[in-house]
Amino acid sequence: MNKLSDWLPTTNKEVKLRGWEELDVILFSGDAYVDHPAFGHAVVGRILESYGLRVAIVPQPSVNDNLQDFTKLGTPKLFFAVTGGCMDPMVSNYTASKRSRDKDAYTPNGDKGFRPDYATAVYSNILKEKFPDVPVLIGGIEASLRRVTHYDYWSDTLKPTILEESKADLLVYGMGEQPLREIVSLLQKGVPFSSLTTIKQTAFLLNKNEEVPKNKNWKDVSIHSHEVCLKDKKLFASNFKVIEQESNKLFANRIFQDVGNSKLVINPPYETMTESEIDASFDLPFTRLPHPKYNKRGAIPAFEMIKFSINIHRGCFGGCSFCTISAHQGKFIASRSQDSILKEVDQVANMPDFKGYLSDIGGPSANMYKMKGKVQEICDRCVAPSCISPVICHNLDTSHKPLTELYQAVDKHPKIKKSFIGSGIRHDMLVPEFNTKANPKELDDYTEEVMTKHVSGRLKVAPEHSSDPVLKLMRKPSFKYFHKFKDRFDKINIRKKLNLQLIPYFISNHPACEVEDMANLAAETKDMGFQLEQVQGFTPTPMTVATVIYYSGYHPYTLKPTKTPKSKHEKEEQHRFFFWYKRENQAWIRKTLTKVGRQDLLQKLLPTTNSWKKNKGEKVKNTFDDAIPFNSRKKKKFNKKKKR
Template identity: 40%
Template sequence: MSMPEMEKLGWQQCDFIIVSGDAYVDHPSFGTAIIGRVLESKGYKVGIISQPNWRNTKDFKKLGRPYLGWLITAGNIDSMVNHYTAAKKKRSNDAYSPGGKSGLRPDRATLVYSQRCREAYKEPPIIIGGIEASLRRFAHYDYWDDKVRRSILIDAKADLLIYGMGENTILALADELRSRREGAQEATKLLGSSLQGLCYVAQDKTAFQEREDILFLPSYEEVKESKTAYAKAFQLQEREQNPYQGKTLVQQHQELFLVQNRPPLPMTTKEIDQVFALPFSRKAHPAYEKLGGVPALEEVEFSLTAQRGCFGGCSFCALTFHQGRIIQSRSDQSLLTEAQKMVTSPNFKGYIHDVGGPTANFRRQACKKQLKAGACRDRHCLFPKPCPNLEINHDEYLDLLRKLRKLEGVKKVFIRSGLRYDYLMADKKERRRRFLEEICQHHVSGQLKVAPEHASAKVLQYMGKPGIDVYDAFKKEYEEINKNLGKKQYLVPYLMSSHPGATIHEAIELAEKIRDWRYTPEQVQDFIPTPGSLSTCIYYTGIDPRTMEEVTVPRTQKDKALQRALLQFRKPENYDLVYQALCNAERKDLIGFGANKLIGPRKHQKAKKSKIESTVEKKNKVIRKKRRL
């Protein structure tokens, strides 16, 4: 990360320099660390420039000119999501920065860093990657600008874009660049058309006209002008994200052509094990110690990533557009070895906080077909009902948990990733009960997090989630098992407000369900339209691209505030908003006394004065006192 560190290693020049929007944490939960260690394992010299001052090129020159190229990432989170809430308000902290301090990276970090790297040294090729680049690889709707933006590769004026989990792609690319040496920048033009997991920019379409594996998407100009074209483009993109059978996608941007090669092949268990066996220190760089460390490390320092990918297919999640729908799992031995390293840490207190991934209980591919043909193009594994070909088995995951909790020095092994309860409920009753009983007995720390998200059948349809009856059945079974075990353990359901399709009537339907659960959500997640998700496409276009039917979308901050308040109707500070929502929806039958009501009559509520009213009243009291004197 510095010249003194390079000199200590005897390096004259770095082969690659990674520029990242995150503080550097040498842990396999951080993309910069993985890519750096993977390249290092093959003999490449890798420099890291974390959170540089982007206002000039000084920090970008501190390690000198990279020999083979720049590798640029905004960090583990899209920089706009990192900076702004669903209400577009600036966040006050940043978990990926030293001491949680905000403001150490720019908005649209990938674009800004690319520009500064080009200004610092013009010759080395610029390769962008990470979640921000991956999910913005096509023309996309940007919630914060409230407009359709061009592909980030074109806006960044970079040479290549690596999307998805890029270990194998970056190694193949690095080897080609090294073999061509001085012609590295020219070589990127040749490499783009041959490697899976890459996007590149072509100057014309003559090279594509004769190829049968090419699919032209509606152009940037078309999707910018027509929401119908945008919805069609998204549906085509989603259908072709298949590493075995997907077509090469081309999207014209004026005189340029954005080209996405087929997604990268899923990594084998052996390959993933090799990545996690690399010599990660599992610590933040020592430079951050005096600044309070990096808060994001605390969540994952003693957690185990058991797999990648997700076949759950939630509409609001863009993970399948990044990691894919095919599960890629580590071996039990790899996880046990990592856990044994944890035990030796002086900070380890005997608790492994999580064993999972995007979904904890997805440990294998959904079916055998996925191993050769990839995920199905026009159907999902779990939605609207579990596919008949879905292979459901929790025994492997349970066996792994048993092995981990038997390790010397391990007191407890918890599950924080959350369980996909519809997948569990689709398992055979005997296996399901055995799994749940053991989970409740050994792996729940008082609360188990699951994600029904909503209660309205209409909204759940747009979310790609099962009906609420599946959650109710799971809840009943979970509570029954805990009662039999003599344990007081609770379910914490994640709930989302203001998702496309949710009007005030659907929000009231969810509030009634919360009332019946006798539950008060401490936090409610407002839907944020992030690039790459189906729900974001619906939010922008008002069209469900699966059916091309119109969808009602809550857009104003007032509508969102009313829906959010309904989900927390018991909070006194939400009374006025809930009252207004119920009146607007002509549901005054829910105002009053009794178990079936949401709130009491207004006359029984203590009037809450606004800050302005309180200030005015205080001033008036002072004036009256002065007059009396």
């Protein structure tokens, strides 16, 4: 039975329960406090605690009253830490069409209004006003993705580094364990916070007159200033190639950018976490539960979704143009040991309300566990943003055997009745015609293992589009490989008598996508027997190729003009093709395709004699307005009542 002191303190009463007279670090978060390794503020709090620090968390502080939440715990000895939450607050608060969301998944009962827009800057500015002499350290996905000049979709403006707007002293980008370890170590040795200028994976602002800190191990590269970016969209676009490549190098350069009278300094990232490092993070003493203060406020949807799930790795080498995972977690995979994973499985299995079903064993992508370069020296020199686009790198070991063995080890636990794979599976890596260096039997073994033992009726994959030019820009493989995967899926489905559904994800109004591309997508997926369910409109989020194109009109790698649907009318027209079967759309489809001379597509979608029958169990889910960006998609809450 947990007691209140098992959580990090959130009030003065809880601080006193631990016998503390003062705090070393006070952490402010835009999310409710859930003491679980999937919640960034909990991980940071537990890491700092493991270094012997006295840490408290202030979750979702009120910014609409006398601001007492920011002063109630007093002044920390070392610094304030601030995060906007597990999602960028603007994604949490608004839909793709900029309407307020009805729910906030990281708040009890899904209640909205507990997280301000641009939360990191809001919290940091308040702290700087109340405690001008106390350092503020910002981190999390909002700070990480807004560390340089970036386009903000919700205000439709080009914003400077979040360090400028937040007035924070230091920014940690990416996953924070490694830089935090060095920050705390130096502070404990008596190094002033203002001297923390050569720590990897951090960023800060200098006055232009100040001397840049020296580091003989780093080379420096400058990108166009914020003021230049404001004047020239093409030069803004050119910045991104440098930023993305340096973010994904194992041995990167330090980046400089002028911002007004200041100079932004972005130190190179750390090397990928070792197995022992990532194990140490997940093995911290989490209660895995929301703080008891929320017991009467209702369930926290994001927690309910991952309550019985296991995260087995970080990072993603897909490098999709619309996705921020690699920008935050990195391109290279950091995998946990099987022992650490099984230890967590045992912890979950012994939770009082666990019924025997794990909702997910996965990560950013379900099937990248233990995958890495065969020859490390080749990876050390690599600047490619993706390891699998346009083709799978010859140096990438894509063996699915360790993952298959992990699933089997998990299922041997006496309290596990069934383990599901809820994370998205990279279907392209399971197609031998695309993954030509892999062992076809291993790919088939993994696919069959997932389909027969780890799916509850439906397997979700993400081809994203059917147009090869759009897919090339997305850094996704040709749609022909989805056809080949579906063929393999269907054969196993029939041979094993599984009666499973294949559920593909698709995106409309992505850069390079035209109305005819969407009509083709509708016609081709209809011909394959799909009535699409998981669909969304492209939402520009900071630090992606697609967002740079959306704002600037130029591809950052080629600097060639690239068209993007931008007006509300264009976006809605493209999205409408997903729902070709709705009666209210059919006259519009006839008119649109007749106008562009595509009678062939019209005949496929709306033949004169329509004998096409709907697929079994098909439904329509996400509307354009409710779409959530790829990197923030929510897995469905596990339905215990489904046929097992």
